[in-house]
Amino acid sequence: MNSELLMIPGPVLLHSRVLKAMSRPMINHRSPEFAEVYGECIAILKEVFQTKNDVFVLSGSGTAGMEAAVSNVVDGDDVVTIVNGKFGERFKEIVALYGNPIPVEYEWGNPIELSDVEGALEKGASAVTMVHNETSVGMLNPAKEVGALAKKYDALFIMDGVSSIGGVDVPVDKWGVDIAIVGSQKCLAAPPGLAALAVSEKAWERMKAKSPYYLDLQAYRKYAAKELAQTPYTPAVSLFFGLHEALRMIKEEGMHERIERHRKCAEAVRKAMNAMDMQLFPRLNDVSAYSNTVTAVKMPEGITDKQLRGGMKKRGVLIAGGQAHLKDKIFRIGHMGNVSTKEILVTLEALESTLSELGVNAEGGVAAAKDALK
Amino acid sequence: MNSELLMIPGPVLLHSRVLKAMSRPMINHRSPEFAEVYGECIAILKEVFQTKNDVFVLSGSGTAGMEAAVSNVVDGDDVVTIVNGKFGERFKEIVALYGNPIPVEYEWGNPIELSDVEGALEKGASAVTMVHNETSVGMLNPAKEVGALAKKYDALFIMDGVSSIGGVDVPVDKWGVDIAIVGSQKCLAAPPGLAALAVSEKAWERMKAKSPYYLDLQAYRKYAAKELAQTPYTPAVSLFFGLHEALRMIKEEGMHERIERHRKCAEAVRKAMNAMDMQLFPRLNDVSAYSNTVTAVKMPEGITDKQLRGGMKKRGVLIAGGQAHLKDKIFRIGHMGNVSTKEILVTLEALESTLSELGVNAEGGVAAAKDALK
Numbered sequence: 001m002n003s004e005l006l007m008i009p010g011p012v013l014l015h016s017r018v019l020k021a022m023s024r025p026m027i028n029h030r031s032p033e034f035a036e037v038y039g040e041c042i043a044i045l046k047e048v049f050q051t052k053n054d055v056f057v058l059s060g061s062g063t064a065g066m067e068a069a070v071s072n073v074v075d076g077d078d079v080v081t082i083v084n085g086k087f088g089e090r091f092k093e094i095v096a097l098y099g100n101p102i103p104v105e106y107e108w109g110n111p112i113e114l115s116d117v118e119g120a121l122e123k124g125a126s127a128v129t130m131v132h133n134e135t136s137v138g139m140l141n142p143a144k145e146v147g148a149l150a151k152k153y154d155a156l157f158i159m160d161g162v163s164s165i166g167g168v169d170v171p172v173d174k175w176g177v178d179i180a181i182v183g184s185q186k187c188l189a190a191p192p193g194l195a196a197l198a199v200s201e202k203a204w205e206r207m208k209a210k211s212p213y214y215l216d217l218q219a220y221r222k223y224a225a226k227e228l229a230q231t232p233y234t235p236a237v238s239l240f241f242g243l244h245e246a247l248r249m250i251k252e253e254g255m256h257e258r259i260e261r262h263r264k265c266a267e268a269v270r271k272a273m274n275a276m277d278m279q280l281f282p283r284l285n286d287v288s289a290y291s292n293t294v295t296a297v298k299m300p301e302g303i304t305d306k307q308l309r310g311g312m313k314k315r316g317v318l319i320a321g322g323q324a325h326l327k328d329k330i331f332r333i334g335h336m337g338n339v340s341t342k343e344i345l346v347t348l349e350a351l352e353s354t355l356s357e358l359g360v361n362a363e364g365g366v367a368a369a370k371d372a373l374k
Numbered sequence: 375m376n377s378e379l380l381m382i383p384g385p386v387l388l389h390s391r392v393l394k395a396m397s398r399p400m401i402n403h404r405s406p407e408f409a410e411v412y413g414e415c416i417a418i419l420k421e422v423f424q425t426k427n428d429v430f431v432l433s434g435s436g437t438a439g440m441e442a443a444v445s446n447v448v449d450g451d452d453v454v455t456i457v458n459g460k461f462g463e464r465f466k467e468i469v470a471l472y473g474n475p476i477p478v479e480y481e482w483g484n485p486i487e488l489s490d491v492e493g494a495l496e497k498g499a500s501a502v503t504m505v506h507n508e509t510s511v512g513m514l515n516p517a518k519e520v521g522a523l524a525k526k527y528d529a530l531f532i533m534d535g536v537s538s539i540g541g542v543d544v545p546v547d548k549w550g551v552d553i554a555i556v557g558s559q560k561c562l563a564a565p566p567g568l569a570a571l572a573v574s575e576k577a578w579e580r581m582k583a584k585s586p587y588y589l590d591l592q593a594y595r596k597y598a599a600k601e602l603a604q605t606p607y608t609p610a611v612s613l614f615f616g617l618h619e620a621l622r623m624i625k626e627e628g629m630h631e632r633i634e635r636h637r638k639c640a641e642a643v644r645k646a647m648n649a650m651d652m653q654l655f656p657r658l659n660d661v662s663a664y665s666n667t668v669t670a671v672k673m674p675e676g677i678t679d680k681q682l683r684g685g686m687k688k689r690g691v692l693i694a695g696g697q698a699h700l701k702d703k704i705f706r707i708g709h710m711g712n713v714s715t716k717e718i719l720v721t722l723e724a725l726e727s728t729l730s731e732l733g734v735n736a737e738g739g740v741a742a743a744k745d746a747l748k
Binding site for chain 1 (some may be wrong): 378380385387388393394395397401402433436438439445464468551557559567584586588589608610616692
């Protein structure tokens with residue numbers, strides 16, 4: 001049906017084991033069989049999150065997870081909202097529905113200054129939101145440091161780990177993340193449509209009486225604690241089958257190995273861009289601030305998004321463009337989930353060939369990546 | 375893995391074509407491929423809803439659909455909430471989050487009196503909520519009549535068709551349903567995790583500025599109208615593949631034939647209960663008020679839910695118990711989706727055998743159903 005190589009920052013290609021799991025016959029969602037699947041998902045997710053906190057899986061996208069996080073602990077409160085990309089903006093928009101955002105904002109792709117965050121927290125906000133891996137610009141934001149500041153000012157730290165958790169080292173408890181969110185379709189290499197949240201004791205203490213009905217974390221907690229672990233509303237059972245299998249594969253690989261694989265793939269892509277004289281977007285002094293799950297690259301002068309991505313698609317590789325005002329300005333290569341050497345090299349080969357066809361001299365990428373992936 | 379016959383009122387067993395569709399390789403959710411799947415789903419759903427209104431598919435359960443309906447048009451408004459079962463109560467709870475419920479309430483399973491609804495509407499409510507097929511008690515509520523009353527009093531009619539649409543005749547436009555909701559895992563025989571809504575022009579005119587971010591129908595409308603039809607947030611792509619195939623099967627069968635099949639199966643179950651001296655719950659004078667997608671039956675004296683359902687499970691058939699205060703008082707047989715003669719007879723055979731083992735003399739059900747299904 002479709003043999004294109006999906007190298008966008010989610011949804012990612014699924015392993016045949018995960019695809020097969022989704023075609024299991026339907027079961028009752030309030031049965032021992034479902035409780036077992038749900039329970040095993042939670043157990044492995046706790047390892048992935050590196051947390052002892054409660055973990056739940058919602059049947060909804062990462063955005064539903066972000067809204068669940070905010071809406072359950074914010075009710076008219078001041079919330080520091082850190083923004084340096086599209087998903088940081090989304091967090092701010094969600095906070096605005098439930099409380100008062102105190103924005104700490106930068107141009108998309110500019111690094112976060114911790115002094116700005118501290119300055120905002122000093123005024124007494126009850127929480128701070130941050131996107132850990134800003135998918136829109138390929139940046140990793142300083143979660144550990146913001147976690148420490150949140151603790152210092154007794155604010156809840158709500159962190160979108162949608163596209164980092166499962167591919168990057170994210171010690172949720174150590175960093176003091178009070179609500180961490182991951183999306184199923186990114187580094188976990190599961191189908192889209194599920195979001196998992198880890199909720200700290202401090203977050204439970206500050207739960208508000210009201211939240212959207214569908215996203216009520218207290219209902220999730222109540223139903224998870226039943227004799228047969230379950231969800232308050234009918235879950236997307238087939239997606240849980242897929243997630244379950246994907247998580248088993250993560251356990252088989254080992255988180256350490258998985259993180260290292262993501263790191264190596266990302267490094268190879270960055271080295272390839274360097275060899276090809278392509279400019280990373282943004283340009284960062286601190287290399288550890290580049291995302292290890294998605295790389296954003298400046299569009300070469302005179303080339304449109306349509307030309308570049310069209311040429312890649314013709315070669316069977318799908319990459320992503322820039323979002324909103326970054327359309328035609330950047331392109332993005334996702335390298336999360338099951339991606340390894342083969343996919344990276346095929347993608348870079350297609351990129352070299354596409355650019356060459358478009359009259360851009362950009363060679364040596366494949367060679368540089370090969371070298372890095374040795 | 376699982377060969378039990380699932381005869382609960384959703385999720386239902388999926389056809390192998392639907393299971394297979396879900397194991398299609400992942401695609402970009404902002405691609406022409408997804409737009410085609412989404413577009414075809416919408417086109418067939420409009421036929422199922424019998425509507426010219428806008429139709430959207432949300433990645434969430436039927437409850438998410440109910441909340442999307444209420445939260446987009448209610449903001450402090452008075453809303454008549456009709457309750458005669460569990461899901462009517464859920465509607466009332468959701469309304470209470472966004473406005474002021476004016477309850478028209480009955481014991482679970484008691485019929486709705488239209489004069490009560492009219493009396494409540496006279497006071498000037500902006501909307502009325504009703505569950506069409508009350509899954510918790512196996513009843514069909516008077517949608518056509520409540521639609522007419524809503525029109526008379528210029529109120530929006532928000533109708534939960536979660537477990538009726540696709541198995542029962544629901545002419546949404548003719549009945550004046552302003553927001554109708556269906557769940558994927560019931561009569562549509564698709565996987566759980568999606569909810570579709572049909573939204574009338576009158577509903578659009580009364581949209582409020584605020585709703586939960588994830589359930590914002592105006593965002594769904596905006597994204598559906600893009601050159602490539604899409605959803606505002608990452609959809610549960612694999613579930614859309616499943617829904618797409620399930621809807622194609624509905625088209626192949628024909629809605630008329632499908633409704634007739636559901637009607638016949640339900641009639642056979644009711645006749646079987648009668649032959650077996652089992653009492654339907656509730657006892658209704660108007661036979662057309664019995665659900666054609668789920669039948670509720672009084673638990674025989676001295677038999678517990680655990681005994682009855684345990685005996686059925688031992689025989690490979692899963693049925694549902696009563697919810698909340700109806701636990702141990704009733705059991706429920708779902709007969710929606712792909713259910714036909716074979717499944718009905720296997721279920722009744724297991725029921726006769728289970729009851730006999732439990733010392734209840736209840737024979738003749740299979741024979742009566744066979745007769746009805748001729």
